[in-house]
Amino acid sequence: DIQMTQSPSTLSASVGDTITITCRASQSINDWLAWYQQRPGKAPKLLIYKASTLERGVPSRFRGSGSGTDYTLTVSNLQPDDVGTYYCQQYSNYRMYAFGQGTKLEIK
Amino acid sequence: EVQLVESGGGLVQPGGSLRLSCAASGFTFRNYAMIWVRQAPGQGLEWVSGIDDNSVVTYYADSVKGRFTISRDNSKNTLYLQINSLRAEDTAMYYCVKDPGGDEKRCYWGQGTLLTVSS
Numbered sequence: 487d488i489q490m491t492q493s494p495s496t497l498s499a500s501v502g503d504t505i506t507i508t509c510r511a512s513q514s515i516n517d518w519l520a521w522y523q524q525r526p527g528k529a530p531k532l533l534i535y536k537a538s539t540l541e542r543g544v545p546s547r548f549r550g551s552g553s554g555t556d557y558t559l560t561v562s563n564l565q566p567d568d569v570g571t572y573y574c575q576q577y578s579n580y581r582m583y584a585f586g587q588g589t590k591l592e593i594k
Numbered sequence: 595e596v597q598l599v600e601s602g603g604g605l606v607q608p609g610g611s612l613r614l615s616c617a618a619s620g621f622t623f624r625n626y627a628m629i630w631v632r633q634a635p636g637q638g639l640e641w642v643s644g645i646d647d648n649s650v651v652t653y654y655a656d657s658v659k660g661r662f663t664i665s666r667d668n669s670k671n672t673l674y675l676q677i678n679s680l681r682a683e684d685t686a687m688y689y690c691v692k693d694p695g696g697d698e699k700r701c702y703w704g705q706g707t708l709l710t711v712s713s
Binding site: 520529530532535536539541573575577580581582583584585586587588 | 627628629631638639640641644646653655689691693694699700701703704705706
């Protein structure tokens with residue numbers, strides 16, 4: 487089974503900052519990596535899929551990168567609306583998706 | 595537009611059973627594998643079960659194996675999750691997820707249905 491290790495678990499940053507969240511897979515996932523933002527009481531919202539493709543309607547401040555086993559979500563020019571918990575997801579095979587543990591982002 | 599609408603959640607006593615449903619529209623349901631993902635209150639996301647497009651193969655997380663049964667009715671464009679021998683730790687929001695296929699590279703999620711197991 488593929489395991490995903492996401493870091494950091496919490497993040498506190500200011501408006502205008504640039505933040506980075508990383509996710510490492512236990513084996514190569516061939517870029518089948520998505521990033522989600524989740525606000526309390528809401529379903530996860532897709533931000534990035536296939537490692538670097540920006541979902542329609544998501545601001546270009548969000549950028550996904552990486553390959554093989556190591557992936558990164560970068561959010562630039564942080565806005566108050568960016569608060570929430572961010573998850574990475576590997577979906578290389580429907581037999582077992584795997585999720586990172588989540589990164590809770592707080593705006594100072 | 596892809597739409598996934600879950601239903602069937604509610605308050606159930608420990609040891610009870612329940613069937614969750616996910617009504618799919620906006621795509622050719624019979625062509626795609628489907629998945630259930632859950633999220634316990636205050637916790638992260640957990641893959642629960644997956645089924646191929648023709649119901650030939652099914653997969654389960656170890657935590658639910660033997661108690662959960664995933665199925666689908668392609669004539670009704672509906673995915674199901676039968677949950678038996680419910681435990682308090684099954685309390686969660688359950689999401690229906692469409693697997694990518696063909697030229698598509700992304701998943702689609704429903705809004706979820708809440709299952710609470712409590713006496």
